[in-house]
Amino acid sequence: MVLADFIREAEPRQLRAMLGLTLVAGLANASLIIIVTNVAETVSYGLRPSLLHWITFLIAFGLYYFANQIALVRSMEVIEDLLNRKRLGIADKLRKSELLVADSLGRGRLYNLVAKETNHLSVTFPLVVDAIQQMVLLGIALVYLLYLSPAAFVVFLATIGMSALGYKVIDRRFRGILELVERMQAQMLDAIVDILRGAKELRLNAAKSEAVAAAYRKRSDVLERLLVRSVEHWVSLILLGSLSTFLMLGVVAFLFPAYVTGHKTIIFQLIPVLLFCMGTLWKTVAQSPMFIRAEVGLQSILKIDEELSATSSISPDEARLHSKAFLDFSTISFNEIQFSYDRTDPEAYTVGPLNLTVSRGEVVFLVGGNGSGKSTALRMMTGLYPLHSGWIGVDDAAVAGKAVAGYRELFSSVFVDFHLFDRLYGLEDIDPGRVNRLIAEMGLADKVSFEDGKFNQLHLSTGQRKRLALIAAVLEDRPVYIFDEWSAEQDVHFREFFYNSFIPNLRRDGKLVIATSHDEKYWKVADRIVKLDLGRIEWIKSGSEWEDR
């Protein structure tokens, strides 16, 4: 069982304490039932409960209450700790995983698993503790049943054996449906994200809005049908429980007094014990869909964890260590580098093979039409996309294996799909005055300020957000700067500032700048202009050549 294996990852000391307390609670529970039965028998003889009855009842009750309470609280501590570790582990692996791996996992799937399924697990776990207690009770009741009537004990076991077969079939189908439910729920989350992100487009276009709603409805209806089918299995389980209970009681009540010797008088004792055993068992079985759901969810969480573990990852410390070898570079060479979005498909978009050597203090513009491969080339050059062939050299050394993570530390970037963090992570000791001066230089002083280690707000226009991202990149102070269509949303003033002041300043400071650009007017600023077409270099010209035009 995946759930059991997962719980076993807890500290053995904690597990022993939890199990010990659960067993004590179970035994106390059984004792309470035995004491009450005994008291009832005493009262049926016209006697009053003795002092011993009172004392044992109070002790068993106290023991049950406290052991149960501590067992449940402890078990929640254990499971929350395990889940927290798993959540943190996945977030950590995700952060360190390769870009394409993280992209391929899907947001809806990740959110569904990490947020929702872990929640379901924490809700289900107290039921597991209860199930263990029920099994202790059942064990004790079965011993009593064996003592009362070995024949009834055998009938009980035979009924359970037969029911187990039915349970197995239901369980297998139920798991299959739950896996589908989980996949559908992830798709629903993706669809909701579409509705939220496409808010403007949908409000401006009723037909589009209707079509998106129809697509969402379709998924929601499929989910509803799947959930109904899953409930049908739950109902089947409950009915299987009732069916086997009545079958067993029927056999004992109808046949035992007549055909099994010595069962005429004890039948009144036998029936309640059998009912108790079945009740205890089927209470747990009826809860089992919750366990199965938790199992299926956990299985998927572990699968994502495994997928992330299988891909290469490297710790920030290792990356920093590797970066030391590259920090004083003079040149970076891209040698026959090639990347395809799908290696198995010869038709898939491929960039390369590209050959280019760039130097510290140089400004290189990648130019070309839409879809010519500029952004993809930038991702290859920065080591974000794995090369399918060719190699990157820093001075004379080839960048390979774990060193790629160190190589990435050379770059500060503002990609087209950049993310603006509300604080300058990794720059916690930065002088706020310097940040606010840069904010003023970028014309954002009346909009944003840097206070208490974070930007006070990020509700800005796209161009303004890009200016803030530029500030964050400058503050990182790396030797290589990557700008992907940075000027696309800038007004005339800031476009001018970017090309004629900002980039030349970076060159003066000895930085290497690689930027994609559609602004022909400013290409002369570059030392070299590299034109791409269909993922290949069409020509390379010097900026001065462009100036002469």
Ligand SMILES: Nc1ncnc2c1ncn2[C@@H]1O[C@H](COP(=O)(O)OP(=O)(O)OP(=O)(O)O)[C@@H](O)[C@H]1O
């Ligand atoms: N995630 C992706 N999966 C599959 N193919 C992709 C992906 N991203 C881009 N492509 C393909 O790569 C091609 C090049 O895209 P890229 O973004 O590199 O072009 P670009 O030159 O930067 O274009 P633009 O000037 O429009 O920004 C696209 O035409 C597209 O077919």
